[in-house]
Amino acid sequence: MSKKTTIYDIAKELQITAATVSRALNNNPRISKNTRELVLETASRMNYKQNRLALALKSGKSNNVGVVVPYINRSFFSSVIRGIEDELYPKGYHVIISQTHEDKERELKIIQNLLNAQVDGILISTSYSNDEKDKLEPVLKKTTPFIFFDRKLNFPDISSVTIDDFQGGFDATKHLIDQGCKRIAHFYVNNDLELYQNRLDGYKSALLENGLEFKPEYVISLKSDMEAGMKAAERLMKLPLPPDAIFSSTDKGLLGAIKYLQSLSINIPDDFCVVGFSNDPFTQFMEPSISSVDQSPVEMGRMAAKVFLEQMASEHAVKINKEVILPANLIIRKSSSKIQKK
């Protein structure tokens, strides 16, 4: 209805000047207790609300932070955002969400757009690409702080928060070996994100350290969905010497494999053990429940936010390049508990 009240309205009402009102509102010491109280009172009576836009324009600080993810309704990403928001909201920041739909072009546009909107920083989990590193490069040269989480790109001077994917891959594989599995296959997701490579490396390393041979035919490249997982499992089981376990870089892919194995009446975990990656919520509800490597998404979000805040605090200092690597936590459930299941 009525127009929004500004400090000018309050000033007029009180026969003083807008500057005085501003001072009163901002707890500026250079003002009498009397007028301050008067202003405060009138402000609340007139239902005054500060216009953050004007403040932002004036100060050059919008108090908005952009968060860019492929899709916000993926459990992992929404949880990271949960963490970011939890950490940033109390500090007065608002979180602006954008989804790239796993599209590199769109990602670039989104970043430009956020920059136009004068966000104070951008937290991003980048989309797949094919050697298009350069595309993002010019935009990263800006003064606006960038922080990668989970899916990072290797640029100098850009901070990142990731988990230890190598360790995750290693632990999962080692765990399967400890269960007595001898022929461990791996579901690999084939794109340019180095995190999948790291998990694969962890897998290899665990095999070798434990005297098991690395067999290329046991590594299947697939997309992260059930369908692909079923096909991958089928391919594996038709090998002359089929594996007796799978460590999968994707929970969804693993799910497909499980369905396929069950259709063959293969018992999990007695005949075949599996471990996934991501600890997607559904893994704990399945029967059997699925072991998976947890990525602590909420923690990751909080940490990314903290790194951003640090960056802001050290204002004009040299650009910080902080690489935080969170631990990967293997969650052992029934799907790989051959030894002592209850």
Added chain:
Amino acid sequence: MSKKTTIYDIAKELQITAATVSRALNNNPRISKNTRELVLETASRMNYKQNRLALALKSGKSNNVGVVVPYINRSFFSSVIRGIEDELYPKGYHVIISQTHEDKERELKIIQNLLNAQVDGILISTSYSNDEKDKLEPVLKKTTPFIFFDRKLNFPDISSVTIDDFQGGFDATKHLIDQGCKRIAHFYVNNDLELYQNRLDGYKSALLENGLEFKPEYVISLKSDMEAGMKAAERLMKLPLPPDAIFSSTDKGLLGAIKYLQSLSINIPDDFCVVGFSNDPFTQFMEPSISSVDQSPVEMGRMAAKVFLEQMASEHAVKINKEVILPANLIIRKSSSKIQKK
């Protein structure tokens, strides 16, 4: 590095005035083709980016929309947001996310905050409360468009997008009856959100229309978690005449019940049928897969965004009060397929 270039920088470079630059940039017809091209060229050369903040202050339109939910990492809410963002981003809007943590005080502060940030509208799924209707009321009187989705409050002149919870409850119950279930229990979530009441009403209505008696002892109030679901099921099964089916308003609660029933070696669906509500992703992966009422969250988000856009389009017209009710879709899976399961 270098400061951001403004239209003044371009103007100076070209020895013209900022107004002219602005006109060129905005395809204003009142400018010569020559200078326009010159400006456009120089702008891109100097890497000019429009400052949306200044534009927002000037125009009174921020092109930001606030979205308020209890927690963004709940599957349902993150999917609604997915829909909202998908619809709004192409129209040039940015989505600002806030979480109430199911806290009414916080919700109010968040709304004030978003209003201060000059958002063009607020899409909200409200938190539980206890008759605190009034608390939100003053803030809803603002000119800024509000739109409720899923969890609505009954205020005049406020649009809403919900699903037909009554129909959902009715269909789920009717389906159980069709499966031959005679003693159907209901998990009810007890708070002031009318949607749970509507589901209960649908349940009652289906019973009565089909000649089944409504028994209060078959309706259990609980919170939406596994623990509560287990206890609720235990209580039901210790009744002199235990039920043979459950229609639950919450998937998580139902999950607990299923775990309990399975611990009693009760076979689902042969001995006992269950249907949940929300179609949480995990329901389709379980064994047996769980029937549930789908709420089309992404669609709901898109629709809420559309209603907002309509509201914006009809600018100074009378406040629109649009109540969109989307259909509830019962998804039948194994957990309630007693008759013709494959």
Added chain:
DNA sequence: TTGTACGCGTTATCAA
């Protein structure tokens, strides 16, 4: 302690 004046980056109005 308070008022005056300016600038943040843009667009719109009016005049030239």
Added chain:
DNA sequence: TTGATAACGCGTACAA
């Protein structure tokens, strides 16, 4: 077709 100027709402350096 272009220029000059005001205005959006706020905070602050400077002057009083």
